[in-house]
Amino acid sequence: MIPSHIRRALTTLLPIRQPVFLWGPPGVGKSQIVAQTAASLGLDLIDIRAVLLDPVDLRGLPQIDADGRTHWRAPAFLPVQGQGVLFLDELNAAPPLVQAACYQLILDRALGEYRLPDGWTVLAAGNREQDRAVTHRMPSALANRFVHLEIEAHLEDWVAWATCAAMRPEVIAFLRFRPSLLHDFDPAVASRAFPTPRSWEFVSTMLAGSPDPDVELELLRGAVGDGAALEFSGYLKLWRELPDTDAVLADPDAAPAPVEPGAAYAICEALGRMASPETMPALTRYAARLPVEFGVLLMRDAVRHDSRAAQTESFAAWARDNAAVFV
Structure with missing residues:
Protein backbone atom coordinates (compact mmCIF):
# COMPACT_ATOMS: atom_id res chain seq x y z
CA MET A 1 0.00 0.00 0.00
CA ILE A 151 4.09 0.05 2.94
CA GLU A 152 5.79 0.84 -0.35
CA ALA A 153 7.41 4.09 -1.44
CA HIS A 154 5.32 6.27 -3.77
CA LEU A 155 6.68 9.33 -5.56
CA GLU A 156 3.62 11.58 -5.58
CA ASP A 157 2.87 10.89 -1.91
CA TRP A 158 6.48 11.68 -1.09
CA VAL A 159 6.48 14.87 -3.18
CA ALA A 160 3.37 16.11 -1.35
CA TRP A 161 5.04 15.42 2.01
CA ALA A 162 8.41 16.84 0.93
CA THR A 163 6.80 20.07 -0.28
CA CYS A 164 5.01 20.56 3.05
CA ALA A 165 8.23 19.72 4.90
CA ALA A 166 10.18 22.37 2.93
CA MET A 167 12.57 19.85 1.43
CA ARG A 168 15.14 21.34 -0.93
CA PRO A 169 13.56 21.90 -4.36
CA GLU A 170 16.53 20.41 -6.20
CA VAL A 171 16.02 17.11 -4.36
CA ILE A 172 12.33 17.00 -5.27
CA ALA A 173 13.04 17.92 -8.90
CA PHE A 174 15.73 15.24 -9.20
CA LEU A 175 13.49 12.49 -7.86
CA ARG A 176 10.74 13.51 -10.24
CA PHE A 177 13.30 13.12 -13.00
CA ARG A 178 14.62 9.81 -11.58
CA PRO A 179 11.67 8.35 -9.59
CA SER A 180 13.25 4.90 -9.33
CA LEU A 181 15.86 6.40 -6.99
CA LEU A 182 13.33 7.45 -4.36
CA HIS A 183 13.76 4.03 -2.77
CA ASP A 184 16.37 1.76 -4.32
CA PHE A 185 17.20 -0.88 -1.74
CA ASP A 186 18.47 -4.32 -2.70
CA PRO A 187 18.98 -6.59 0.32
CA ALA A 188 21.25 -8.82 -1.78
CA VAL A 189 23.78 -5.98 -2.17
CA ALA A 190 26.00 -5.24 0.83
CA SER A 191 25.82 -1.45 0.64
CA ARG A 192 26.08 0.74 3.72
CA ALA A 193 24.26 3.66 2.07
CA PHE A 194 21.36 3.51 -0.38
CA PRO A 195 18.54 5.79 -1.54
CA THR A 196 15.42 5.91 0.64
CA PRO A 197 12.96 8.68 1.53
CA ARG A 198 14.83 8.98 4.83
CA SER A 199 18.29 9.29 3.25
CA TRP A 200 17.05 11.89 0.73
CA GLU A 201 15.87 13.91 3.71
CA PHE A 202 19.47 13.71 4.97
CA VAL A 203 20.62 15.04 1.59
CA SER A 204 18.19 17.96 1.78
CA THR A 205 19.39 18.86 5.27
CA MET A 206 23.03 18.70 4.19
CA LEU A 207 22.42 20.96 1.19
CA ALA A 208 20.71 23.48 3.47
CA GLY A 209 24.00 23.62 5.38
CA SER A 210 25.91 24.78 2.24
CA PRO A 211 28.56 22.03 2.27
CA ASP A 212 32.10 22.68 1.02
CA PRO A 213 32.15 21.84 -2.72
CA ASP A 214 35.27 19.71 -2.17
CA VAL A 215 33.40 17.32 0.12
CA GLU A 216 29.85 17.60 -1.24
CA LEU A 217 30.03 14.46 -3.38
CA GLU A 218 31.42 12.39 -0.51
CA LEU A 219 28.60 13.57 1.73
CA LEU A 220 26.07 12.53 -0.91
CA ARG A 221 27.75 9.12 -1.23
CA GLY A 222 27.55 8.69 2.52
CA ALA A 223 23.79 9.31 2.43
CA VAL A 224 22.48 7.63 -0.73
CA GLY A 225 25.34 5.48 -2.06
CA ASP A 226 27.70 5.82 -5.02
CA GLY A 227 25.37 5.52 -8.01
CA ALA A 228 22.61 7.83 -6.77
CA ALA A 229 25.18 10.33 -5.47
CA LEU A 230 26.93 10.59 -8.84
CA GLU A 231 23.64 11.08 -10.67
CA PHE A 232 22.44 13.69 -8.21
CA SER A 233 25.78 15.50 -8.27
CA GLY A 234 25.50 15.81 -12.05
CA TYR A 235 21.95 17.05 -11.66
CA LEU A 236 23.06 19.68 -9.16
CA LYS A 237 25.40 21.16 -11.78
CA LEU A 238 22.44 21.44 -14.12
CA TRP A 239 20.26 22.96 -11.38
CA ARG A 240 22.86 25.59 -10.54
CA GLU A 241 22.98 26.71 -14.18
CA LEU A 242 19.21 27.22 -14.51
CA PRO A 243 17.76 30.57 -15.58
CA ASP A 244 17.32 32.89 -12.62
CA THR A 245 13.74 32.57 -11.39
CA ASP A 246 13.41 36.32 -10.83
CA ALA A 247 14.48 36.89 -14.42
CA VAL A 248 11.85 34.39 -15.61
CA LEU A 249 9.12 36.21 -13.68
CA ALA A 250 10.36 39.59 -14.96
CA ASP A 251 10.30 38.54 -18.63
CA PRO A 252 8.64 35.12 -19.11
CA ASP A 253 8.47 35.56 -22.89
CA ALA A 254 12.24 35.96 -23.32
CA ALA A 255 13.74 33.85 -20.51
CA PRO A 256 15.30 30.55 -21.63
CA ALA A 257 12.78 27.68 -21.64
CA PRO A 258 14.60 24.33 -21.36
CA VAL A 259 13.31 21.31 -23.26
CA GLU A 260 15.79 18.76 -21.85
CA PRO A 261 13.77 16.75 -19.27
CA GLY A 262 16.16 17.15 -16.35
CA ALA A 263 16.37 20.91 -16.74
CA ALA A 264 12.62 21.20 -17.32
CA TYR A 265 11.84 19.32 -14.10
CA ALA A 266 14.28 21.57 -12.28
CA ILE A 267 12.88 24.90 -13.51
CA CYS A 268 9.29 23.77 -12.84
CA GLU A 269 10.18 22.85 -9.26
CA ALA A 270 11.94 26.17 -8.68
CA LEU A 271 9.17 28.30 -10.21
CA GLY A 272 6.30 26.38 -8.60
CA ARG A 273 7.51 27.54 -5.20
CA MET A 274 7.15 31.16 -6.29
CA ALA A 275 3.46 30.87 -7.14
CA SER A 276 1.02 33.50 -5.89
CA PRO A 277 -1.89 35.39 -7.42
CA GLU A 278 0.60 38.13 -8.33
CA THR A 279 3.07 35.85 -10.15
CA MET A 280 0.52 33.70 -11.99
CA PRO A 281 0.36 35.86 -15.14
CA ALA A 282 4.10 35.41 -15.65
CA LEU A 283 4.03 31.72 -14.70
CA THR A 284 1.21 30.87 -17.12
CA ARG A 285 2.98 32.67 -19.96
CA TYR A 286 6.17 30.76 -19.21
CA ALA A 287 4.29 27.46 -18.86
CA ALA A 288 2.88 27.96 -22.36
CA ARG A 289 6.44 27.95 -23.73
CA LEU A 290 7.42 24.67 -22.07
CA PRO A 291 6.72 21.19 -23.48
CA VAL A 292 3.08 20.57 -22.62
CA GLU A 293 3.72 17.94 -19.90
CA PHE A 294 6.05 20.34 -18.09
CA GLY A 295 3.62 23.21 -18.43
CA VAL A 296 1.06 21.03 -16.66
CA LEU A 297 3.63 20.10 -14.01
CA LEU A 298 4.43 23.76 -13.37
CA MET A 299 0.77 24.66 -12.97
CA ARG A 300 0.12 21.75 -10.61
CA ASP A 301 3.10 22.74 -8.50
CA ALA A 302 1.91 26.35 -8.47
CA VAL A 303 -1.56 25.40 -7.22
CA ARG A 304 -0.09 23.01 -4.65
CA HIS A 305 2.13 25.78 -3.33
CA ASP A 306 -0.62 28.44 -3.23
CA SER A 307 -4.21 27.35 -3.77
CA ARG A 308 -5.21 30.95 -4.49
CA ALA A 309 -3.39 30.64 -7.80
CA ALA A 310 -6.22 28.48 -9.12
CA GLN A 311 -8.66 31.39 -8.66
CA THR A 312 -6.80 33.79 -10.94
CA GLU A 313 -7.95 34.73 -14.42
CA SER A 314 -4.54 33.87 -15.88
CA PHE A 315 -4.77 30.31 -14.53
CA ALA A 316 -8.33 29.95 -15.81
CA ALA A 317 -7.23 31.05 -19.28
CA TRP A 318 -4.30 28.63 -19.27
CA ALA A 319 -6.58 25.79 -18.09
CA ARG A 320 -9.04 26.48 -20.91
CA ASP A 321 -6.24 26.41 -23.47
CA ASN A 322 -4.92 23.11 -22.05
CA ALA A 323 -8.16 21.40 -21.07
CA ALA A 324 -7.30 18.32 -23.11
CA VAL A 325 -4.23 17.53 -20.99
CA PHE A 326 -4.85 19.25 -17.65
CA VAL A 327 -6.88 16.97 -15.40
Whole structure:
Protein backbone atom coordinates (compact mmCIF):
# COMPACT_ATOMS: atom_id res chain seq x y z
CA MET A 1 0.00 0.00 0.00
CA ILE A 2 1.19 3.52 -0.74
CA PRO A 3 1.60 5.91 2.21
CA SER A 4 -1.61 7.87 1.58
CA HIS A 5 -3.61 4.63 1.58
CA ILE A 6 -1.87 3.53 4.79
CA ARG A 7 -2.96 6.79 6.43
CA ARG A 8 -6.56 6.19 5.29
CA ALA A 9 -6.46 2.65 6.67
CA LEU A 10 -5.12 3.86 10.02
CA THR A 11 -7.82 6.52 10.14
CA THR A 12 -10.31 3.64 10.10
CA LEU A 13 -8.47 1.24 12.42
CA LEU A 14 -7.20 3.53 15.18
CA PRO A 15 -10.59 4.84 16.36
CA ILE A 16 -11.89 1.26 16.72
CA ARG A 17 -8.72 0.30 18.66
CA GLN A 18 -7.69 -2.43 16.23
CA PRO A 19 -4.00 -3.37 16.69
CA VAL A 20 -2.01 -2.86 13.48
CA PHE A 21 1.45 -3.93 12.33
CA LEU A 22 3.13 -1.87 9.60
CA TRP A 23 5.71 -3.69 7.49
CA GLY A 24 8.15 -2.01 5.16
CA PRO A 25 11.76 -1.77 4.01
CA PRO A 26 14.24 0.47 5.84
CA GLY A 27 13.77 4.20 5.40
CA VAL A 28 10.34 4.08 3.77
CA GLY A 29 8.78 6.33 6.43
CA LYS A 30 6.82 4.01 8.73
CA SER A 31 7.40 6.07 11.87
CA GLN A 32 6.52 9.36 10.16
CA ILE A 33 3.27 7.96 8.80
CA VAL A 34 2.26 6.89 12.31
CA ALA A 35 3.15 10.29 13.77
CA GLN A 36 1.34 12.20 11.02
CA THR A 37 -1.80 10.08 11.29
CA ALA A 38 -1.94 10.36 15.07
CA ALA A 39 -1.56 14.14 14.82
CA SER A 40 -4.29 14.40 12.17
CA LEU A 41 -6.69 12.50 14.46
CA GLY A 42 -5.79 14.60 17.50
CA LEU A 43 -4.27 11.60 19.30
CA ASP A 44 -1.28 11.54 21.62
CA LEU A 45 1.63 9.36 20.53
CA ILE A 46 3.96 7.33 22.74
CA ASP A 47 6.83 5.97 20.64
CA ILE A 48 8.55 2.99 22.28
CA ARG A 49 11.55 1.32 20.64
CA ALA A 50 10.77 -2.28 21.47
CA VAL A 51 14.24 -3.42 20.47
CA LEU A 52 15.67 -1.46 23.42
CA LEU A 53 13.45 -3.14 26.02
CA ASP A 54 14.07 -6.05 28.33
CA PRO A 55 11.11 -8.30 29.14
CA VAL A 56 10.82 -6.86 32.67
CA ASP A 57 10.65 -3.29 31.37
CA LEU A 58 7.04 -3.65 30.26
CA ARG A 59 5.84 -5.39 33.42
CA GLY A 60 7.51 -2.87 35.72
CA LEU A 61 8.97 -3.35 39.20
CA PRO A 62 7.46 -5.12 42.23
CA GLN A 63 6.67 -3.18 45.39
CA ILE A 64 5.30 -4.38 48.74
CA ASP A 65 2.38 -2.18 49.76
CA ALA A 66 0.80 -1.57 53.16
CA ASP A 67 -1.27 -4.73 52.79
CA GLY A 68 1.94 -6.74 52.77
CA ARG A 69 1.30 -7.95 49.24
CA THR A 70 3.48 -7.48 46.17
CA HIS A 71 2.09 -5.14 43.53
CA TRP A 72 3.65 -4.41 40.15
CA ARG A 73 4.40 -0.75 39.37
CA ALA A 74 3.94 -0.13 35.64
CA PRO A 75 6.65 1.86 33.85
CA ALA A 76 6.07 5.58 33.39
CA PHE A 77 6.06 5.32 29.57
CA LEU A 78 2.75 3.43 29.57
CA PRO A 79 -0.27 5.78 29.41
CA VAL A 80 -2.79 6.06 32.24
CA GLN A 81 -5.34 8.45 30.73
CA GLY A 82 -6.43 10.25 27.58
CA GLN A 83 -6.49 9.03 23.98
CA GLY A 84 -3.62 8.08 21.78
CA VAL A 85 -1.43 5.57 19.98
CA LEU A 86 1.02 3.31 21.80
CA PHE A 87 3.59 2.72 19.05
CA LEU A 88 5.90 -0.28 19.45
CA ASP A 89 8.49 0.44 16.78
CA GLU A 90 10.89 -2.28 15.60
CA LEU A 91 8.83 -4.86 17.48
CA ASN A 92 10.00 -7.78 15.38
CA ALA A 93 13.62 -6.77 16.01
CA ALA A 94 13.07 -7.20 19.74
CA PRO A 95 14.16 -10.47 21.39
CA PRO A 96 11.48 -13.19 21.49
CA LEU A 97 10.97 -12.73 25.25
CA VAL A 98 10.16 -9.04 24.71
CA GLN A 99 7.71 -9.93 21.96
CA ALA A 100 6.12 -12.47 24.29
CA ALA A 101 5.73 -9.77 26.94
CA CYS A 102 3.66 -7.81 24.41
CA TYR A 103 1.11 -10.60 23.93
CA GLN A 104 -1.16 -9.61 26.78
CA LEU A 105 -0.77 -5.88 26.15
CA ILE A 106 -1.85 -6.27 22.51
CA LEU A 107 -4.62 -8.85 22.94
CA ASP A 108 -6.04 -8.09 26.38
CA ARG A 109 -4.91 -4.43 26.62
CA ALA A 110 -3.36 -5.27 29.97
CA LEU A 111 -0.06 -6.24 31.59
CA GLY A 112 -0.59 -7.83 34.96
CA GLU A 113 -2.31 -5.17 37.08
CA TYR A 114 -1.86 -2.45 34.44
CA ARG A 115 -4.76 -1.65 32.11
CA LEU A 116 -4.36 0.27 28.85
CA PRO A 117 -6.88 3.16 28.88
CA ASP A 118 -9.87 2.75 26.58
CA GLY A 119 -8.83 5.63 24.34
CA TRP A 120 -5.49 4.08 23.38
CA THR A 121 -4.61 1.79 20.44
CA VAL A 122 -1.54 -0.42 20.09
CA LEU A 123 0.31 -0.04 16.79
CA ALA A 124 3.59 -1.71 15.87
CA ALA A 125 6.04 -1.57 12.96
CA GLY A 126 9.13 -3.33 11.69
CA ASN A 127 11.25 -4.29 8.71
CA ARG A 128 10.50 -7.36 6.66
CA GLU A 129 12.59 -10.51 7.02
CA GLN A 130 13.78 -10.24 3.40
CA ASP A 131 15.22 -6.76 4.05
CA ARG A 132 18.33 -8.20 5.71
CA ALA A 133 17.60 -6.07 8.78
CA VAL A 134 17.94 -7.36 12.34
CA THR A 135 14.68 -9.22 12.92
CA HIS A 136 13.35 -12.17 14.87
CA ARG A 137 10.63 -14.25 13.34
CA MET A 138 7.33 -13.15 14.83
CA PRO A 139 5.52 -15.97 16.66
CA SER A 140 2.25 -16.85 14.96
CA ALA A 141 0.34 -16.24 18.20
CA LEU A 142 1.55 -12.62 18.24
CA ALA A 143 1.14 -12.12 14.47
CA ASN A 144 -2.48 -13.21 14.66
CA ARG A 145 -3.22 -10.35 17.04
CA PHE A 146 -2.58 -7.69 14.34
CA VAL A 147 -4.01 -6.44 11.09
CA HIS A 148 -0.93 -6.42 8.83
CA LEU A 149 -0.29 -3.61 6.32
CA GLU A 150 2.77 -3.34 4.06
CA ILE A 151 4.09 0.05 2.94
CA GLU A 152 5.79 0.84 -0.35
CA ALA A 153 7.41 4.09 -1.44
CA HIS A 154 5.32 6.27 -3.77
CA LEU A 155 6.68 9.33 -5.56
CA GLU A 156 3.62 11.58 -5.58
CA ASP A 157 2.87 10.89 -1.91
CA TRP A 158 6.48 11.68 -1.09
CA VAL A 159 6.48 14.87 -3.18
CA ALA A 160 3.37 16.11 -1.35
CA TRP A 161 5.04 15.42 2.01
CA ALA A 162 8.41 16.84 0.93
CA THR A 163 6.80 20.07 -0.28
CA CYS A 164 5.01 20.56 3.05
CA ALA A 165 8.23 19.72 4.90
CA ALA A 166 10.18 22.37 2.93
CA MET A 167 12.57 19.85 1.43
CA ARG A 168 15.14 21.34 -0.93
CA PRO A 169 13.56 21.90 -4.36
CA GLU A 170 16.53 20.41 -6.20
CA VAL A 171 16.02 17.11 -4.36
CA ILE A 172 12.33 17.00 -5.27
CA ALA A 173 13.04 17.92 -8.90
CA PHE A 174 15.73 15.24 -9.20
CA LEU A 175 13.49 12.49 -7.86
CA ARG A 176 10.74 13.51 -10.24
CA PHE A 177 13.30 13.12 -13.00
CA ARG A 178 14.62 9.81 -11.58
CA PRO A 179 11.67 8.35 -9.59
CA SER A 180 13.25 4.90 -9.33
CA LEU A 181 15.86 6.40 -6.99
CA LEU A 182 13.33 7.45 -4.36
CA HIS A 183 13.76 4.03 -2.77
CA ASP A 184 16.37 1.76 -4.32
CA PHE A 185 17.20 -0.88 -1.74
CA ASP A 186 18.47 -4.32 -2.70
CA PRO A 187 18.98 -6.59 0.32
CA ALA A 188 21.25 -8.82 -1.78
CA VAL A 189 23.78 -5.98 -2.17
CA ALA A 190 26.00 -5.24 0.83
CA SER A 191 25.82 -1.45 0.64
CA ARG A 192 26.08 0.74 3.72
CA ALA A 193 24.26 3.66 2.07
CA PHE A 194 21.36 3.51 -0.38
CA PRO A 195 18.54 5.79 -1.54
CA THR A 196 15.42 5.91 0.64
CA PRO A 197 12.96 8.68 1.53
CA ARG A 198 14.83 8.98 4.83
CA SER A 199 18.29 9.29 3.25
CA TRP A 200 17.05 11.89 0.73
CA GLU A 201 15.87 13.91 3.71
CA PHE A 202 19.47 13.71 4.97
CA VAL A 203 20.62 15.04 1.59
CA SER A 204 18.19 17.96 1.78
CA THR A 205 19.39 18.86 5.27
CA MET A 206 23.03 18.70 4.19
CA LEU A 207 22.42 20.96 1.19
CA ALA A 208 20.71 23.48 3.47
CA GLY A 209 24.00 23.62 5.38
CA SER A 210 25.91 24.78 2.24
CA PRO A 211 28.56 22.03 2.27
CA ASP A 212 32.10 22.68 1.02
CA PRO A 213 32.15 21.84 -2.72
CA ASP A 214 35.27 19.71 -2.17
CA VAL A 215 33.40 17.32 0.12
CA GLU A 216 29.85 17.60 -1.24
CA LEU A 217 30.03 14.46 -3.38
CA GLU A 218 31.42 12.39 -0.51
CA LEU A 219 28.60 13.57 1.73
CA LEU A 220 26.07 12.53 -0.91
CA ARG A 221 27.75 9.12 -1.23
CA GLY A 222 27.55 8.69 2.52
CA ALA A 223 23.79 9.31 2.43
CA VAL A 224 22.48 7.63 -0.73
CA GLY A 225 25.34 5.48 -2.06
CA ASP A 226 27.70 5.82 -5.02
CA GLY A 227 25.37 5.52 -8.01
CA ALA A 228 22.61 7.83 -6.77
CA ALA A 229 25.18 10.33 -5.47
CA LEU A 230 26.93 10.59 -8.84
CA GLU A 231 23.64 11.08 -10.67
CA PHE A 232 22.44 13.69 -8.21
CA SER A 233 25.78 15.50 -8.27
CA GLY A 234 25.50 15.81 -12.05
CA TYR A 235 21.95 17.05 -11.66
CA LEU A 236 23.06 19.68 -9.16
CA LYS A 237 25.40 21.16 -11.78
CA LEU A 238 22.44 21.44 -14.12
CA TRP A 239 20.26 22.96 -11.38
CA ARG A 240 22.86 25.59 -10.54
CA GLU A 241 22.98 26.71 -14.18
CA LEU A 242 19.21 27.22 -14.51
CA PRO A 243 17.76 30.57 -15.58
CA ASP A 244 17.32 32.89 -12.62
CA THR A 245 13.74 32.57 -11.39
CA ASP A 246 13.41 36.32 -10.83
CA ALA A 247 14.48 36.89 -14.42
CA VAL A 248 11.85 34.39 -15.61
CA LEU A 249 9.12 36.21 -13.68
CA ALA A 250 10.36 39.59 -14.96
CA ASP A 251 10.30 38.54 -18.63
CA PRO A 252 8.64 35.12 -19.11
CA ASP A 253 8.47 35.56 -22.89
CA ALA A 254 12.24 35.96 -23.32
CA ALA A 255 13.74 33.85 -20.51
CA PRO A 256 15.30 30.55 -21.63
CA ALA A 257 12.78 27.68 -21.64
CA PRO A 258 14.60 24.33 -21.36
CA VAL A 259 13.31 21.31 -23.26
CA GLU A 260 15.79 18.76 -21.85
CA PRO A 261 13.77 16.75 -19.27
CA GLY A 262 16.16 17.15 -16.35
CA ALA A 263 16.37 20.91 -16.74
CA ALA A 264 12.62 21.20 -17.32
CA TYR A 265 11.84 19.32 -14.10
CA ALA A 266 14.28 21.57 -12.28
CA ILE A 267 12.88 24.90 -13.51
CA CYS A 268 9.29 23.77 -12.84
CA GLU A 269 10.18 22.85 -9.26
CA ALA A 270 11.94 26.17 -8.68
CA LEU A 271 9.17 28.30 -10.21
CA GLY A 272 6.30 26.38 -8.60
CA ARG A 273 7.51 27.54 -5.20
CA MET A 274 7.15 31.16 -6.29
CA ALA A 275 3.46 30.87 -7.14
CA SER A 276 1.02 33.50 -5.89
CA PRO A 277 -1.89 35.39 -7.42
CA GLU A 278 0.60 38.13 -8.33
CA THR A 279 3.07 35.85 -10.15
CA MET A 280 0.52 33.70 -11.99
CA PRO A 281 0.36 35.86 -15.14
CA ALA A 282 4.10 35.41 -15.65
CA LEU A 283 4.03 31.72 -14.70
CA THR A 284 1.21 30.87 -17.12
CA ARG A 285 2.98 32.67 -19.96
CA TYR A 286 6.17 30.76 -19.21
CA ALA A 287 4.29 27.46 -18.86
CA ALA A 288 2.88 27.96 -22.36
CA ARG A 289 6.44 27.95 -23.73
CA LEU A 290 7.42 24.67 -22.07
CA PRO A 291 6.72 21.19 -23.48
CA VAL A 292 3.08 20.57 -22.62
CA GLU A 293 3.72 17.94 -19.90
CA PHE A 294 6.05 20.34 -18.09
CA GLY A 295 3.62 23.21 -18.43
CA VAL A 296 1.06 21.03 -16.66
CA LEU A 297 3.63 20.10 -14.01
CA LEU A 298 4.43 23.76 -13.37
CA MET A 299 0.77 24.66 -12.97
CA ARG A 300 0.12 21.75 -10.61
CA ASP A 301 3.10 22.74 -8.50
CA ALA A 302 1.91 26.35 -8.47
CA VAL A 303 -1.56 25.40 -7.22
CA ARG A 304 -0.09 23.01 -4.65
CA HIS A 305 2.13 25.78 -3.33
CA ASP A 306 -0.62 28.44 -3.23
CA SER A 307 -4.21 27.35 -3.77
CA ARG A 308 -5.21 30.95 -4.49
CA ALA A 309 -3.39 30.64 -7.80
CA ALA A 310 -6.22 28.48 -9.12
CA GLN A 311 -8.66 31.39 -8.66
CA THR A 312 -6.80 33.79 -10.94
CA GLU A 313 -7.95 34.73 -14.42
CA SER A 314 -4.54 33.87 -15.88
CA PHE A 315 -4.77 30.31 -14.53
CA ALA A 316 -8.33 29.95 -15.81
CA ALA A 317 -7.23 31.05 -19.28
CA TRP A 318 -4.30 28.63 -19.27
CA ALA A 319 -6.58 25.79 -18.09
CA ARG A 320 -9.04 26.48 -20.91
CA ASP A 321 -6.24 26.41 -23.47
CA ASN A 322 -4.92 23.11 -22.05
CA ALA A 323 -8.16 21.40 -21.07
CA ALA A 324 -7.30 18.32 -23.11
CA VAL A 325 -4.23 17.53 -20.99
CA PHE A 326 -4.85 19.25 -17.65
CA VAL A 327 -6.88 16.97 -15.40
